[in-house]
Amino acid sequence: MTRFEIGAEDFLLDGQPVRILSGALHYFRIHPDQWRDRITRARELGLNTIETYIPWNAHSPARGKFRTDGILDLGRFLDEVAAQGMQAIVRPGPYICAEWTGGGLPGWLFTAGAGVRRHEPTYLAAIAEYYEAVARIVVPRQVDRGGPVVLVQVENEYGAYGDDKEYLRALVELLRGSGITTPLTTIDQPEPWMLENGSLPDLHKTGSFGSRVTDRLATLRAHQSTGPLMCAEFWDGWFDSWGLHHHTTDPAASARELDHLLAEGASVNLYMLCGGTNFGFTNGANDKGTYVPIVTSYDYDAPLDEAGRPTAKYWAFREVLSRYTDVPESTAPAHTPAPAFSVPLTTVAPLWDVLDLLGPEHLHDHLPTVDELGRFDGFALYRALDDVPAGVLDLAEVRDRAQVFVDREPVAVLGRDLGEHRAVVPRGGRLQVLVEDQGRVNYGPRIGEPKGLIGPARLDAAAGAGVDLDRWAVQPLDLDDVTALTARVRDAAPVDGRLVAGPSFAHATFDTPDPDSDHFLDTTGWGKGVVWVNGFCLGRHWSRAPQRTLFVPAPILRAEGNDILVLVLDTAAPHVAFVEDLALGHTEE
Incomplete structure (x- = not known):
């Protein structure tokens, strides 16, 4: 039986010191047919581990349900990780933040009167059900059972929110009671009060930061005298919000910080390796006095862009990692332009005319x-x-x-x-x-x-x-399955060639010269709305800065007869355009 443990100075695999070199991939933000590609890029970067959150609300849209179909097939994702000889870190929350709607907590939880992130019976009873569902997937895939999972995280940056130790102890008991045997960790920003509030003596503390590495590791060590140092979220970029600029970080500066971290002997998880996309209505929002929703793209200026392609940051990180580990030869394909073409929106139906379907x-x-x-x-x-x-x-x-x-x-x-x-x-x-x-x-x-x-x-x-x-x-409005809606709009009144006025649904069909390539839908000229391609919800668009394209994963496309459905809330140009590359908006420069 393989054993993974936390030693006095190192992580130990069957008693031998190992360093975790991990990258964050959220399976729920990447089309499942593209998971293998992203994991391959991670391995070729020099990483040995993949980390992911688990979004409770996506898996459990209603109490008593636990969906594992399609993009939510966590078992398939972990099996893809194992197939490439990599380890896995699982972060089930229950709260995950992740710029994900509700921080992963289901809305139904609060209609039942549950407390939020504290020791409260209604909340803990629901978590127990959730952990049992997660355990059915994760427990048989733990390293001591021949699987890839080596660490499981308890809560998420809890020290920034509260200090309810009884709550944290209850989560530990629930995880252990569900069959989780791997070491348990917590994560907090390396501020003394956060590290003190957010963990327990028997949980291994990790940090979240992206700069001032030496100082922050020292703070982490001051609050944990033994065990391996780990930055479990090495922030190599940042997320974007509607109405603001597209965030970027200098690849060379990020690579220097990564080098400093590894030179200190620490383990690392790159947050993010590939951010992916907030498909559908899954983006979160911040509210620190003003409500600010997150955009559809979760590109994060990560080493792999929203479409999974290596960036300058990827190659800079790869050079750094090569100083500390063996890095395989890269098989990443050359970056080629996506198909660029335009088709007209052909039919449109006012919202009022389709309410019977919703x-x-x-x-x-x-x-x-x-x-x-x-x-x-x-x-x-x-x-x-x-x-x-x-x-x-x-x-x-x-x-x-x-x-x-x-x-x-x-x-x-x-x-x-x-x-x-x-x-x-x-x-x-x-x-x-x-x-x-x-x-x-x-x-x-x-x-x-x-x-x-x-x-x-x-x-x-x-x-x-x-x-x-x-x-x-x-x-x-029930928009979970738009099959009947698409058929109705396809047979609706023709678009007259002018701006399409909302609220309405507009339709077009298109053929593509390259269905095996990802596409980038240009939303320039459109106001606010939502787009589906072949029934798959790409997410929201808005003329408010910064995002200007929607990512269209190749696996949802076919060579001929692709359906596009657009919910037009205000106005839209009367055509659909695809462009050669991502356009994520202006930066601060």
Whole structure:
């Protein structure tokens, strides 16, 4: 039986010192048919380990479910790691942050009244169910059973959030009780108070940082006198948010920091090796006083770009790693341009004409959140059951973007990021509000908050007394399977060659000269919306900076007859364009 242990100075594999050289790959951000390629690039970089989070909310969209199909097939991913002779680090949370919607915590958790990241019975009971589901995949793939998994992490940067030691002990007991036998670790930024708050004496502490390596390793050592030093998140880039610039870091500077880290004898996990994509509605958001959603691309300026291709940072890191380990010959293909072509959007259907395909309405005698209706991402259409007079609509809060209509004509857009919650209703009539959850907060005290419109809602009439709006019909838009929707829109009215007005769904078909290559969909000229190709949701686009392309993985394409469906929220140019490369936006320079 193979044994992996934490020794006095080193990690030990069957008693022999080993250094972990790891890279982060999130299987849930990469098409499963491309996992093998990304793992190969990791091995050829000189790495011996792959690290991944597990997103609880993606696997368990409802309590009692644990999906492992498609992009969520964690077992297949770990088997791909093992097939290339590499080890694995698994980080199941339950909280993962990861710039992932809700930090990985399911929305249904909080409708059940669970506490957040603390020793609370409802929360811990749900975690126990989750860990048991994870264990069915991870336990038989642990190193002592012939598998690749050598470490499992408890929680995630908990010291920045809380100091509930009873909570951490309960997580350890649940993991051990589920059959996890590998060493357990914690991770925190190397600040004394975070390291103290975020761990337990019997858990191995690791750090998260990307600069000032010597100082931060010294701080880590001061709080852990024995055992191997490890930077379990070596930040080699950063994530992007809508309305800001595309973040980049200098490859040479990052390589120097990596060299310093390895020269100190430390183990490392590159965060990220390849960031991938926030497909669908999976991006998170930050809220430190202002709500800021994360973009669709999770390129992260990582050594492998969003499409998995080596960057200058990859080659700089490879040169550094070659000083400390044997580096295999590279088989990475040459970087060639993707197919570039354009096709027209051919048909369009107003949102109002396809609502019958998007799920039922729910009637309420109060203004409900979408969480009350069991929907935890995407869009919801609110409809006041009573006609309203002209005046000012006043809501307690909008989470996160609301388009206001009277008799289906647009009258206002309210954005949470600007603190907007009032709209002028210029005339009386039927009030409807289309609300977009732009990503659940993934870090800080607003984790777990419900989405949608937050009441009370009032209409202060232009003439006479105001009215409280208590009677609502709410329709969460079911966009999980767009097969029937695509067929309806394909047969809808033709696009007349001008800008496509929203809210609507537009359709086109396209052939490609190279279905074996990744494509890059150019969103220049489009406003805000969502795109599907052959039923696969690429994610959101927005004319707000920085991102200008959507990544289209080759495995979802076919040579002829590809369907593209676009949810147009405001306006879109009447064509679909594909370009030769990623366009992730302007930088600070």
